[in-house]
Amino acid sequence: MKHTFSKYLFTLILCLTVQPVFAEPASKIQARFDVIGFGFTLANINETFTRTGESYKIESVTTAVGLLARLKPETIRVISEGKITAQGLVPHSFILTRETDTDKNARAKFNWETATLTHYDYKGVEDLPLAKGTQDRLSVVYHLPLLSQAGQHEINFNIADGNNVEKYFFTYSAEEQLVHVPLGEFKTRYLYSTPVGESIKYEIWMAVERNNFPCKIIVTDSKGGKLTQVLTELTITP
Template identity: 30%
Template sequence: MGRRVRPWWLALVASLLLHGSLLGGLEWRLPQWHPPAEPPPFDAQLIAARPPAAPPQPAPLAAPPRTPRVAPAELPAAAETEVAEAAAIAAADLNAAPALRVDEAPAVAPAPVETPPAPVEAPPAAAEAAAPVLNPLPPRLDLQFRVHYGVASGEQTLLWVNEGERYTLTSVAAASGLAGVFYRGRFVQTSRGRITPHGLQPEEFWDQRGDKRSRASFDAVNGSLTLIPAKGAPRHFAYQGDVQDALSLFFQLALTAPPPDGRLTYTVFNGKKLRDYSYEVRGEEILQTALGELRTLHLARVAGDDGRFEAWLAIDRHYLPVRVLRSDEKGGTVELSVKSIGP
């Protein structure tokens, strides 16, 4: 049986190789952990600088809702290191910037004070429309008419008296000739009131036919009319805006000088009740009268329950009526033709 080889020589070979590597300068180290180098010390100095003047700010807006403050949580060690480095950089920037002295601060001009615009006056109410330009009338006018009613005839006088801001209109009619035997007495109407920038404003109206007499009172402030008839209880009427009576309507037309075309609307008291009347202007016409040939403006009331009414206004005679056609309660037609116009 051969000799058995022992492993001792293997251990010898390994020992020789280890010692040879150590003696031959081979360097082999285990990895080691080194702590991070500490940042170099710095010296920070904060200098209070005067904040620059803020430009004029617009009107303050509503402040946003406040966010509740939350207590800061404890930071880990790595986060603390990052915060320290950021603080060091900020301090270095502050040291590099030159400090601003108080006496070197630029002067700030005070913000200009805006002067509020002057208040704009509100325009007048729409109800207060511009007053028309009134046609001037003499202080006194006396118009004489010939009256025709069927086979009967008569005369009528229309007297206008202007006393500054007051006026009085009186109409007196009576039968003449043979008709006076059958139609006795006089028919008298009177209108009194004020002259305003818009024309006539009646305050009282009287109507007397023989021994029967009625009276009406106008209250322009409250827009009401009270009629006290010859018989019966008083009657009350309400109206809006301007109102005329059977006499003042003629001189209201004379003062306002109607245009040659179009329509006019008036609220008129005809002696018994208030009515709204519309008048159609039919243009100019040449009319033969006792005063000669006259240029007239022809008006006609739009058909209604009160029958016919037409008037011719003399353009060159203050737009005064020189001819009138109207129907009465019995359906008869009354015609007025001018005889004279005088002071």
């Protein structure tokens, strides 16, 4: 249980690639999620997105609760900063810190002028090619609602997290779905990934009447293990 949580909790934060968008993000979004797995609430996530002019900053704090807090107490803090463009969010930096497992701390620097992505983690410093449209594990949640208006049915993207860069392939469902989460019942757009080999499957439900903000996310590993992230509080300031 501890191994599964450590491996998959943070990857609940999901993803898209850059496509044309038609609306700028809100000036501020405050959200709170529960993370559920093995029949228990394992963690709480508190996030704040702030837009200042053409810049953004996202701060996220994940805290283990209940049974997990007794077995493996941990607090994960993540910060993503960058620019807002006509194509959505363009991350410049990503920082992940853990209070307990500090050897898993990681950073990513996005140098768009040189198309270089620099990772800083326990392995040292590594420079990698930076593909157009790359997001980080936090920026994608706020990039996603902007892209939902682009009319694409299939999309692919790269995500960087300070340790690795991975490519994903996602498909939008044409039909809306009603989804119930602790905050209430929402009309949603459904987005899912197509796993390749041992890769993880992601499912995202975006609340249509709440700026397409994700209200539910499910991560399923290759053996069928699942973690679910559900929205419990949301405040959007235009």
